[in-house]
Amino acid sequence: MFEARLVQGSLMKKFMEAIKDLVKEANWDCTGTGISLQAMDTSHVSLVSLLLRSDGFDPYRCDRNISLGINMESMAKIMKCASNDDVITIRSEDHPDNVTFVFESPNQEKVCDYEMKLMDIDSEHLGIPDTEYDAIISMPASEFQRICRDLSNIGDSVKITCNKDGVQFSAQGDTGIGKIALKQNAVIDKEDGQVSIELNDPVSLTFALRYLTFFTKATPLASTVTLSVSAKNPVAVEYRVDDIGYIRYYLAPKIEEEEEN
Amino acid sequence: MASAANQNKCPQNQWVAILPAAIANTNGSKNRIITLRHPRFDIGCQFLLCQESHSLFEIMEFKEEPRSWFVNNTVQQNGALLISTPVDPIFMILPYLAKVKDKFIPMDQILMDDKFPSCSRLYDCVSANDLAxxxxxxxxxxxxxxxxxxxxxxGWIQRKIERVADDLRHLGVYAGTGSQSETFTRSSKDSSTSKDDYIKYTFGLISDYLSKDICALVEKKMNITSQKIEMPPSKKLKQETKSQGPTDDYTKFNPPSTLAAQVQSSHDDKARKLTSSERKLKKVDKTNIKSISSYFFRDKKAS
Incomplete structure (x- = not known):
């Protein structure tokens, strides 16, 4: 028996919105410690990793580890049926064919019960090494969303350059070039609206903007986004969600011609 | 044509038939009923041969129980009605010609059939011109x-089909798909049945007298797609072919453009399994991007 009750149901809705466009179907792995999901997009360029710790739920019960193969589109449709202030409960048996979503209104007057069929999804887990990143950039999530949106008007890919002066996002297209530079904030007490850069090595990488734009769908989940970049390695875009877990996106960089030669 | 009772004295050998006036008025002994091989079904069928005019008539029997005829002051128990229609003897000769395909042979030798010896009489019905x-x-x-x-x-069959199709159209015989009452009056003046429909309909008529091989050839030549009318077409098909739409003109309520758009969109839905976001991601140029899995190590049993 697996049962997880999330008092702040809107979080589940937001998580769904954050991944449903990128991932078509994925296994939700439910263990004693929490619910995790790892999946690649259909073209295997990016990876989504999601963790919802058990202590974020009240109550959380998982008698044995199960894997719920879920079609994201269908689940997103069901999640849309939940109101923002609903309490969402996810429930299934030990050898499930179905998963049940229960939406309870705060005053207990309305209870919606949706049962969804599960799928058998053959997925392989990728081990993500704890690498030392060359630069770790934290910034307001809305700021990153804005940058991605603005630069996608200019070009298809963004070059992220990080050096001791700050971080620069630049895009180039038929119409011209756009550059957005962010400097580290001096204000220390205002944590949230702050741009902070932990720099080990200057680094410059190019990414497909469209994917980054899709990652910013997680913006409602967190106030801060962290970009971890390393030369010739995928960027990790992390949204930490208070008290429950995180959603991380990884995107492979574009290999530039000069580097190949 | 005139209706006439073929009155022989022997009551057993008496039928009620609709015959052309020319035959009904001639001396009975000049007309013979002969059995010929049916060109389509390869079985024996009875035909009426008029020896005077050298014309051949197909005989159709309409029989419905219980039914009898009054003939003058007697009752004839057999209530069948025979209907004779003229038929081109060439159709009857075709199977024999097809049999000896590659050789030049005189007609009296072509028309030899152990089972149906009367077939040699066909020779009288056709002129050299017809055969040519x-x-x-x-x-x-x-x-x-x-x-x-x-x-x-x-070419000959094609001309025949076209002529019959023209005649059918002038006669106002309904040749569209489905069926329609003979007394049905269409509210809109112009008929929705196209020339194509008439050609198809006529081909169906004429193919009853042609072997399957010949039918296939004609079909190919005239580009006739044989319709399987027995099978009820699916709803989707109905929308696709115009002829299967309603015969009444409702276009002012539902302009064809919107109808077409609806059909189109329902097609799109099928082709488009991808969501809009997926299509957006498909468009991304990934030529210089390595697969994400190449950066991470695979482990099947992680957490």
């Missing part, structure tokens, strides 16, 4: 040899 429409001829007046020519045959 479907055959290549060799020889002189006293002895003609014939060989079936596929090109001529198809």
């Amino acid at each position: 429409k479907v055959c290549e001829c060799k020889g002189s007046e006293d002895l003609f040899a014939y060989r079936l020519s596929t090109d001529k045959l198809i």
